[in-house]
Amino acid sequence: MSSTAPSFRPLYLQIKGLLEASLAAGEWRPAEAIPSEQELAGRFGVSQGTVRKAIDALAADNLVVRRQGKGTFVATHTEEKASMFRFLRIRRNDELDVHPVSRLLDVRRGKAGAEAARLLDLKPGEPVIVLRRVLDYDGVPTVLDEITLPAAAFKGLTKARVDAYHGSMYSFFETQFGVRMLKAQERIRALAADAATAAVLAVEPGTPLLSVDRVTLTWGDRPVEWRRGLCTTAHHHYLNELG
Amino acid sequence: MSSTAPSFRPLYLQIKGLLEASLAAGEWRPAEAIPSEQELAGRFGVSQGTVRKAIDALAADNLVVRRQGKGTFVATHTEEKASMFRFLRIRRNDELDVHPVSRLLDVRRGKAGAEAARLLDLKPGEPVIVLRRVLDYDGVPTVLDEITLPAAAFKGLTKARVDAYHGSMYSFFETQFGVRMLKAQERIRALAADAATAAVLAVEPGTPLLSVDRVTLTWGDRPVEWRRGLCTTAHHHYLNELG
DNA sequence: CAGTGGTCTAGACCACATC
DNA sequence: ATGTGGTCTAGACCACTGG
Numbered sequence: 001m002s003s004t005a006p007s008f009r010p011l012y013l014q015i016k017g018l019l020e021a022s023l024a025a026g027e028w029r030p031a032e033a034i035p036s037e038q039e040l041a042g043r044f045g046v047s048q049g050t051v052r053k054a055i056d057a058l059a060a061d062n063l064v065v066r067r068q069g070k071g072t073f074v075a076t077h078t079e080e081k082a083s084m085f086r087f088l089r090i091r092r093n094d095e096l097d098v099h100p101v102s103r104l105l106d107v108r109r110g111k112a113g114a115e116a117a118r119l120l121d122l123k124p125g126e127p128v129i130v131l132r133r134v135l136d137y138d139g140v141p142t143v144l145d146e147i148t149l150p151a152a153a154f155k156g157l158t159k160a161r162v163d164a165y166h167g168s169m170y171s172f173f174e175t176q177f178g179v180r181m182l183k184a185q186e187r188i189r190a191l192a193a194d195a196a197t198a199a200v201l202a203v204e205p206g207t208p209l210l211s212v213d214r215v216t217l218t219w220g221d222r223p224v225e226w227r228r229g230l231c232t233t234a235h236h237h238y239l240n241e242l243g
Numbered sequence: 244m245s246s247t248a249p250s251f252r253p254l255y256l257q258i259k260g261l262l263e264a265s266l267a268a269g270e271w272r273p274a275e276a277i278p279s280e281q282e283l284a285g286r287f288g289v290s291q292g293t294v295r296k297a298i299d300a301l302a303a304d305n306l307v308v309r310r311q312g313k314g315t316f317v318a319t320h321t322e323e324k325a326s327m328f329r330f331l332r333i334r335r336n337d338e339l340d341v342h343p344v345s346r347l348l349d350v351r352r353g354k355a356g357a358e359a360a361r362l363l364d365l366k367p368g369e370p371v372i373v374l375r376r377v378l379d380y381d382g383v384p385t386v387l388d389e390i391t392l393p394a395a396a397f398k399g400l401t402k403a404r405v406d407a408y409h410g411s412m413y414s415f416f417e418t419q420f421g422v423r424m425l426k427a428q429e430r431i432r433a434l435a436a437d438a439a440t441a442a443v444l445a446v447e448p449g450t451p452l453l454s455v456d457r458v459t460l461t462w463g464d465r466p467v468e469w470r471r472g473l474c475t476t477a478h479h480h481y482l483n484e485l486g
Numbered sequence: 487c488a489g490t491g492g493t494c495t496a497g498a499c500c501a502c503a504t505c
Numbered sequence: 506a507t508g509t510g511g512t513c514t515a516g517a518c519c520a521c522t523g524g
Contacts, residue, residue: 010512036490047514052491062486068491069521087485091430184485189476190433190451208433208451214485233432240483242330242427242457243305253493279509290495295510311510312502493519500512 015044015054023063023074024219030076030174034064037072062086063182077170077181087170087184089212090135090143090231091239100135100142102169105200107131107159109151116148119215119226127151131162134200141201142236148226153179179224184216188238193230201232210238258287258297266306266317267462273319273417277307280315305329306425320413320424330413330427332455333378333386333474334482343378343385345412348443350374350402352394359391362458362469370394374405377443384444385479391469396422422467427459431481436473444475453481 009017019034028034037055041048055072058064065073085097092098108130117124129151135143147169149157154177165172173179189211198205209230216225231238252260262277271277280298284291298315301307308316328340335341351373360367372394378386390412392400397420408415416422432454441448452473459468474481 012512033490038490049515050513053512055491066491067522069489069523071490071522089483186483186485188431188453188481188483190453190474191476192451206449208435210431210433210453213480231433233434237456238431240332240429240431242429255493276509281509292496293494296493298510309510310503312504312508314503314509487524488522489524490522491520493517495517496515498512498514501510503507503509505507 011046012050012053012057015040015046015051016057018044019054019058020063023058026178028074030074030180031079033071033073077168077174087181089186089238089240090137090229090236092137093235093237098137100137101139103134103136104159104162105132105134107157107162112148112150116226120148120150120223122150129154129157137236140235142232144197144200144230146228150224153177153224173225180218181216181225182218184214184225187213189213191230197230201230203232203234207232209233212238254289255293255296255300258283258289258294259300261287262297262301263306266301269421271317273317273423274322276314276316320411320417330424332429332481332483333380333479335380336478336480341380343380344382346377346379347402347405348375348377350400350405355391355393359469363391363393363466365393372397372400380479383478385475387440387443387473389471393467396420396467416468423461424459424468425461427457427468430456432456434473440473444473446475446477450475452476455481 019040022028034040035043037048037051040051044051055064055066059066059072062075065075067073088100090100110128110130111125112120112122112128114124116122116128117126120128122128127150129149131145131147131149133145133147134141135145154173157177161176162172165176167175170181173181190208191211193201193203193205193207193209195205197209198207201207201209203209210233212227212229212231214225214227214229215223216227218224262283265271277283278286280291280294283294287294298307298309302309302315305318308318310316331343333343353371353373354368355363355365355371357367359365359371360369363371365371370393372392374388374390374392376388376390377384378388397416400420404419405415408419410418413424416424433451434454436444436446436448436450436452438448440452441450444450444452446452453476455470455472455474457468457470457472458466459470461467
């Protein structure tokens, strides 16, 4: 049915690329259903099986969620109840899946330093927004996060708006600014707590902490968040499953 | 063609289970080709497409490697040139993919303590083997590993045999003892270097170190290795990609 | 009931490796 | 030339959801 492939990629990967482009362009909003496999097959002039393989690949990338009997939906950070742990790797040592409570300390505007510029692909001096917050696990301060965002993508972000929002940070970014976090890279080191950090986390200065540097990417592998988390590990740890 | 499904799982998952059982039983040796899709389809009385889906799932689990034009092969730790980084997450800060050199310090036999017994699913006091080694990156000692193994699964393991072997630890375990490492869980904490560790890693006592506790599983999710790695993070970090 | 995704089949053809 | 995995198709039927 289809015209012969112009490029040298399998047809289903070309279809996947087209669907990705539509997703990135916001043709279907988060949590919305995309057209049925039959309809897409007709639109692209390929068989349903080929569309199916394309959508399977999108689902494997967490871009889309299949629900039998209902349809295929654009993935969202808002309604990820169980899979919220995809971007939340800190666990209690006893493995209880307790959700932390976030306490926002402050929101500041400033200019990108050398490191922020490099990691966020900005020029030094471009405007950034820096959020600081503490994650409490069972009331115990455990993680101090410093979140650096390119101001251009988050116009109008204020402490009041964050405080007013109920839900995860990534749900906030997605619903309020249309910035969807797709994947991330984390680099982990150990360092000694400085005085200020020690005070916030209620530990002795010099206590070894986990330092988790995360760069988060959106469509087109564009970095849109740099986050440094400092974590006490007396009662918690960072969990990683190696498939 | 096939008799109707006796259990209530999709046919391709049942086929996958059968293939897994054959793999676990060693019906095909590591690096060996498994039968072709056509032959397996005939053997199980299903279509080739169904066998394909089963094998796709096995490949996604890293149990098997597909090679177009050649066949499908039992995965092995021996010939993983690029993907050796699947179980090696420590990188240089400048991102150069330098392979470390392993220096084996000693091999001791002992009895499982409470922690080893719990993690390896043994009774306290059952015999274990403990290897200690240092990983040098560019000649700089960076990681001190303490590897605890259930002695029952590694009969005849001696320092001389490890020293004589050329290749990765997991390749050694696989080829010499038939123990294949399939997946692992890592729990990461920060702690201060004690005097002995500091000496080995050439840092000051009290220096913050990354502590990586890994429990590695073989067929049937049976734990067969507990490894604690202590890592300096002045020039290296632990890398994790979040899909 | 109709519509969706999920499974299974059978067959055709393509791409790659080997002899 | 042959055999392998990889893609694509068309159609049948199953399982689930919701009116």
